[in-house]
Amino acid sequence: MIKLSISLSCIAIVLLCASISRGASPTVQMIDICTLCRCLDAKVTNEMTVDCRGEDQHSATGQPTKYFNLQSIVWPVSKDPLNKSLRIRAFFRNLKLLTLLRPPPSTYVTELHFTNNAIDSYHNEPFENFKNLESLTMSGNDLRVMEKDFFASPNILKHLDLSNNSLTSVNALERASLERLESIDLSHNKLKSISVQLTRTLQNASIVRLEHCDLLSWLSDDDLAWQELYLSWNQLTAISGTTFSGLQQLEILNLAHNRIQFLDPQAFAPLGQLRRLDLSANAISNLVTNLALPPALNSVSIAGNSIDQWPFGDLPTKLHLLEVQNNRLSDLHLGQTVGVMILNASDNQLDSFSGSSFPMLTELDLSYNQFSELPRNLGNELRTLILDGNPFERIFFDSRVSLKFLSLNRLPNLSELGGYSFWKLVGREDDKERDCVEIQLSHCPKLQSIHHMAFVNLDLCKLDLSFNRLTSIPANLTDWEALRGEIDMQGNPWNCNCSEQWMVDEILPMIYDSQDLQYLLEDFRCASPEARRNVRLVKFLNHRGAFCGGPQLARLVDATNSQDSPMQAGFANILCSVDDEACWHVHKGSGMIAFCAMLAVTVIVSVVLLVFISIRRKREMRRNTFENVWLMRNGKTTSL
Numbered sequence: 001m002i003k004l005s006i007s008l009s010c011i012a013i014v015l016l017c018a019s020i021s022r023g024a025s026p027t028v029q030m031i032d033i034c035t036l037c038r039c040l041d042a043k044v045t046n047e048m049t050v051d052c053r054g055e056d057q058h059s060a061t062g063q064p065t066k067y068f069n070l071q072s073i074v075w076p077v078s079k080d081p082l083n084k085s086l087r088i089r090a091f092f093r094n095l096k097l098l099t100l101l102r103p104p105p106s107t108y109v110t111e112l113h114f115t116n117n118a119i120d121s122y123h124n125e126p127f128e129n130f131k132n133l134e135s136l137t138m139s140g141n142d143l144r145v146m147e148k149d150f151f152a153s154p155n156i157l158k159h160l161d162l163s164n165n166s167l168t169s170v171n172a173l174e175r176a177s178l179e180r181l182e183s184i185d186l187s188h189n190k191l192k193s194i195s196v197q198l199t200r201t202l203q204n205a206s207i208v209r210l211e212h213c214d215l216l217s218w219l220s221d222d223d224l225a226w227q228e229l230y231l232s233w234n235q236l237t238a239i240s241g242t243t244f245s246g247l248q249q250l251e252i253l254n255l256a257h258n259r260i261q262f263l264d265p266q267a268f269a270p271l272g273q274l275r276r277l278d279l280s281a282n283a284i285s286n287l288v289t290n291l292a293l294p295p296a297l298n299s300v301s302i303a304g305n306s307i308d309q310w311p312f313g314d315l316p317t318k319l320h321l322l323e324v325q326n327n328r329l330s331d332l333h334l335g336q337t338v339g340v341m342i343l344n345a346s347d348n349q350l351d352s353f354s355g356s357s358f359p360m361l362t363e364l365d366l367s368y369n370q371f372s373e374l375p376r377n378l379g380n381e382l383r384t385l386i387l388d389g390n391p392f393e394r395i396f397f398d399s400r401v402s403l404k405f406l407s408l409n410r411l412p413n414l415s416e417l418g419g420y421s422f423w424k425l426v427g428r429e430d431d432k433e434r435d436c437v438e439i440q441l442s443h444c445p446k447l448q449s450i451h452h453m454a455f456v457n458l459d460l461c462k463l464d465l466s467f468n469r470l471t472s473i474p475a476n477l478t479d480w481e482a483l484r485g486e487i488d489m490q491g492n493p494w495n496c497n498c499s500e501q502w503m504v505d506e507i508l509p510m511i512y513d514s515q516d517l518q519y520l521l522e523d524f525r526c527a528s529p530e531a532r533r534n535v536r537l538v539k540f541l542n543h544r545g546a547f548c549g550g551p552q553l554a555r556l557v558d559a560t561n562s563q564d565s566p567m568q569a570g571f572a573n574i575l576c577s578v579d580d581e582a583c584w585h586v587h588k589g590s591g592m593i594a595f596c597a598m599l600a601v602t603v604i605v606s607v608v609l610l611v612f613i614s615i616r617r618k619r620e621m622r623r624n625t626f627e628n629v630w631l632m633r634n635g636k637t638t639s640l
Helices: 003-023 196-201 496-514 516-519 547-562 592-631
Strands: 038-042 049-053 087-093 109-115 136-138 157-160 184-185 207-209 229-230 252-254 276-278 299-301 321-323 342-343 364-365 385-386 402-405 403-407 424-426 435-438 460-464 526-528
Touching: 385 402, 424 435, 496 516, 496 547
Parallel strands: 049 087, 087 109, 109 136, 136 157, 157 184, 184 207, 207 229, 229 252, 252 276, 276 299, 299 321, 321 342, 342 364, 364 385, 385 403, 402 424, 403 435, 435 460
Antiparallel strands: 038 049
């Protein structure tokens, strides 16, 4: 009997060893996460950041990790057992994780970020054991549906980001316990609709983002505590009077880039807390009656629609930002005085502007309208005025305007800037040293001439005259030194002759001496004469009088490429090419004086030399005569 028992024990041992050798699973080896990833300890705030990033990440020992097993990690713990305030923020980015497993629990982890992986599935309630988790990010993955429970257990989650996936269904969120959730981001998914059950689950949230979700409709009957709702870039076509009636606490509503054609004029009137409303880039045309705006509104945009009549009733007194650009408006006479501070009415059909309706404006954009004359009565608070793209044939401020910035770019009909164009324009007073104004006057295809009195009595901070048709400008146009190099002359067909030598002498050094402004030299080039075509003016910076010496000298001077050249000062102003018209005129500099001086010296030297040669020849002739007479008297012959 004893022998039988011993035999059976031996057989059992052999079978156990065989089973182990044939593939019994070994125990999973746990690894400290700080040996695989970077752990940054912020001792002041008692926070730790665990950063696991990319396939090519290196462990703490410097060896590359071949794979990342989320279930085998060991979380850091507080060094002080009595200190329970350690907070761990963990980032698992670009690791190509396919499935979200259940990580080992940790009471210290408050944030988890699984960004830009390839997660398309997850284990049931993967974060059940993270009782102190407050923020979860799973953006940039391949989730398509959420059927398994995600947060069914009680939790304190405050922020949830599921953006940039391919979700078509979020049933798990409808069953989730998200009572403390403050913000949720479901943007950039493929949700066609949002169920009433989901809105009830999220009723305590403050911020809900649903941009780029292909939503076809929106309806919520329950009272929700939402404060911000983002529904831009969807497929909404109609907003009724009850669409947002349950959002009494809403402060921000973004409906931009939808297909809204029908808009109930009372759709937003019940939203007494609404501060910002964006209806831009829809298909809204004229409304049956004016749109009623809630009294707390301070920003509204209805840009990019097809509106040709003023769409609003009385504007709220708190409204500071109004955007109506890119419509078909031809009139802005409101019949009331409003407190709007920033008005963008560009890309309409306006040819007049009633500044008396907007006395508080600080920024006004009337670009790309039909103005032929500058608008008047712009108010005393205006700082920025943008008038690009209007069909002005002249610029003339006939009433006082105080500005910090004036933009007059891309004016298709402006061919010249006459004298006293800005004589009523003054710089805005502020706390800085100078009350000056910045003017942009660029990309005007016909602008060829600027009068030397155009900017008279105007203190300029910056001047942009780039990409016009200017070949020259007056040297006394403004106080160039006061601009301190803030001058953009690029893109013009400059005629680089002697009359424009002052640009090389005065403007170029100021721009070149500032490292931050040297980009203004890239397209500051000559267009004529032919020898200098497309040459950057900065090449002539260290050569005195290069333009006054003609094309041949310009090439000679450029070849020296040094101020230490043996070429003497003033020489460049003397040596001329016969095909350079600048040689026939007296210009700024000492070229003609030097020429005359050298000519006088040459004449004097020549006369002295001729006198010397003449005297020497006479002496030689006299000596030869005496020698011949002596030889003849002594009966000797001479031979040459």
